[in-house]
Amino acid sequence: MKSYGRSALIHAFLKALCILAILAAAVPPVSAAEDAPIFSHGEGLYELIIFTDYFCQPCQKVEGGLTQTLEDLIERGGVKITIVDLPLYKLTPLYARYFLYALNASSGYKEALRARQLLFKKASSLGAITAEHLERDFKSEGIAIKPYDTKASLARYSELIKKYAVRSTPTFVFVYSPTDIRKYSGSEPVKKGIAELKQALPAP
Numbered sequence: 001m002k003s004y005g006r007s008a009l010i011h012a013f014l015k016a017l018c019i020l021a022i023l024a025a026a027v028p029p030v031s032a033a034e035d036a037p038i039f040s041h042g043e044g045l046y047e048l049i050i051f052t053d054y055f056c057q058p059c060q061k062v063e064g065g066l067t068q069t070l071e072d073l074i075e076r077g078g079v080k081i082t083i084v085d086l087p088l089y090k091l092t093p094l095y096a097r098y099f100l101y102a103l104n105a106s107s108g109y110k111e112a113l114r115a116r117q118l119l120f121k122k123a124s125s126l127g128a129i130t131a132e133h134l135e136r137d138f139k140s141e142g143i144a145i146k147p148y149d150t151k152a153s154l155a156r157y158s159e160l161i162k163k164y165a166v167r168s169t170p171t172f173v174f175v176y177s178p179t180d181i182r183k184y185s186g187s188e189p190v191k192k193g194i195a196e197l198k199q200a201l202p203a204p
C-alpha cells in the first residue's frame with residue numbers, strides 16, 4: 001500500500017511538471033517575464049518560498065494557521081515571501097489560475113491571502129469544482145478578480161520548482177544566503193523552519 005502511494009505521488013508530480021511545461025511552452029524565459037503576477041511580498045536579507053497544493057491535506061493543515069504568520073512576517077520585515085502553487089491534483093490548475101486572477105486584481109498581500117484562504121476552504125470541502133463556482137464564491141466574498149493569460153506566471157512557478165527541486169507539498173524553502181538554503185517538507189518540519197526563521201529575524 002505504501003509503495004502504491006509513493007508511486008502515485010511520483011506520477012502526480014511528473015504530471016504536474018508536464019502541465020506547467022505545456023502551459024508555459026509559448027512563454028519567453030522567466031527573466032523576460034519577471035513582472036508576471038505571482039505572490040511575492042516583503043523584503044529583506046532572507047527569503048521564504050512556499051510550495052503548496054490546495055487539495056493536499058497536509059497543506060490544508062499548514063495553511064489553516066499560516067495567514068496570520070505570513071502577515072506578521074511581512075509587516076515585521078527582513079524576509080521576502082513567495083508562494084508557488086504546485087498542481088499535483090486534478091482541480092489545482094483551476095484554483096491556481098483564480099488565485100493568480102485575484103493577484104492580478106490587487107497588489108495588496110492581505111487581499112491575496114484572503115483569496116487564498118477562500119480557495120483552501122473550498123478545496124477542503126470540494127465546495128467549488130468549476131470556474132463558475134469559484135467566480136460565484138469570489139463575488140460573494142467581495143474578492144476582486146482580473147482574468148489574464150497566466151502562462152508567464154506559470155513559467156515563473158516552473159522555474160522555482162525546478163530551481164529548488166521540489167517534489168512534494170507542503171515544502172517550504174528558507175534562503176538565508178546562497179550557501180545556506182534549508183528545505184522542509186511536511187507540516188511538522190515546516191513549523192520548525194518557521195520557528196528558525198523567526199529567531200533569525202531582527203527583533204521587531
